[in-house]
Amino acid sequence: MNIPLFGRKYTWHRMHHGFASLHKQLDRAISNVHWTRAFPEAVVEVLTRAHSDHHRLILRSSGGYMVAQKRPFQFEAAWFSHQGYEDVVLNAWRQSSGNILESLKHVREASLVFNKEVFGNIGLRKKILGARLRGLERYLEKVDSRRHALLYQELFQEYELVLQQEETLWYQKSREKWIKLGNKNTAFFHTQTVVRRKRNKILGLHLPSGAWCTDGNLLKQEALAYFKSLLGASEATLQVLPPCPISLSLEE
Incomplete structure (x- = not known):
């Protein structure tokens, strides 16, 4: 999957008599699923061109300059x-x-x-329960203990519940409704969540002046001003509907 660009849309310009006449995104960074999970905030920053038609690129594993918001x-x-x-x-x-x-x-x-x-924390509970189950498995291989066998069954049921909770959690975050729960699709849901967040994340915007901005506070102000102008352009008249009469019988 492609690692998103940060700063500019294109990475290559063909110059003609001092003016840019052709723009393309020829250069890109590609990652696999495991790398994307390890560095979910990674972006490719497009730097200023020097003596080439290609922009210089720098891979930032920790993302852009945006500060995480609540x-x-x-x-x-x-x-x-x-x-x-x-x-x-x-x-x-x-x-x-x-x-x-x-x-x-x-x-x-x-x-x-x-x-x-x-x-x-589901991940922490899963890790702790998994470690306890592995310890009990090693113990029961050497000692025939009914008490420890019952404890193992109890912990295993709790572990299964945690796996179900984890799958439900990532299913909800991934918003992939076409795959049903119950088939241990946690890894897929997690990956889809990471991809969706990377796709929807806004690292910067071009201001009305044309300047590129990555300041979080300024971006908030610009977004607020945009939606105020969009939603406050005209006043809407809301008509209040009269109460609906209840016409259903007890049998209905």
């Missing part, structure tokens, strides 16, 4: 695989007195606490 809240479907999460949602929802916005706020806050303190 992501908005996102519900994780894997939370519902935990037997205690339903009670967390119900208790949080009941904290407000009929206000839907307040109820949603309480659920969001309670979910974040649950994810941090109870659900935990």
Whole structure:
């Protein structure tokens, strides 16, 4: 897969009488799946040309100059695989007195606490459980212990649940709806998530003046100004519909 370019769209210019007449992206960097997973933020920066028709390229494994921003809240479907999460949602929802916005706020806050303190890091839990299972397997090869065999079965069931949660997590992030869950497609979903994030990531923009900008704060201001001008160009008139009469019978 191609590593995205940063800074310019083209890497080669053919000059004609001092003016650029032809632009192409001839030069590129290509990575395989394993390298992309190891360096998900990698970009290829296109530098200024010197004595060649080709721009100089530099591979940055840590990405561009953008500082990571706090992501908005996102519900994780894997939370519902935990037997205690339903009670967390119900208790949080009941904290407000009929206000839907307040109820949603309480659920969001309670979910974040649950994810941090109870659900935990799926990758870390998978690693710890895997290490414990391998240790028990080596022990049971030498000693016939019913207690350790029961412990192994208990941990193995927990390990299977973690694998299911991991697959659900990456399935949701990948947004690949055409492959069904349950076939251990975690690696595929993870790769698709990395590719989608690289494709959607904005490292810089051309300002109205034509200058190339990578400053995060300035990019925020430009994006906000653009959508304000786009959405605030005309005032929309909203018509309030009258209440719909209830015409269904008890049998219906």
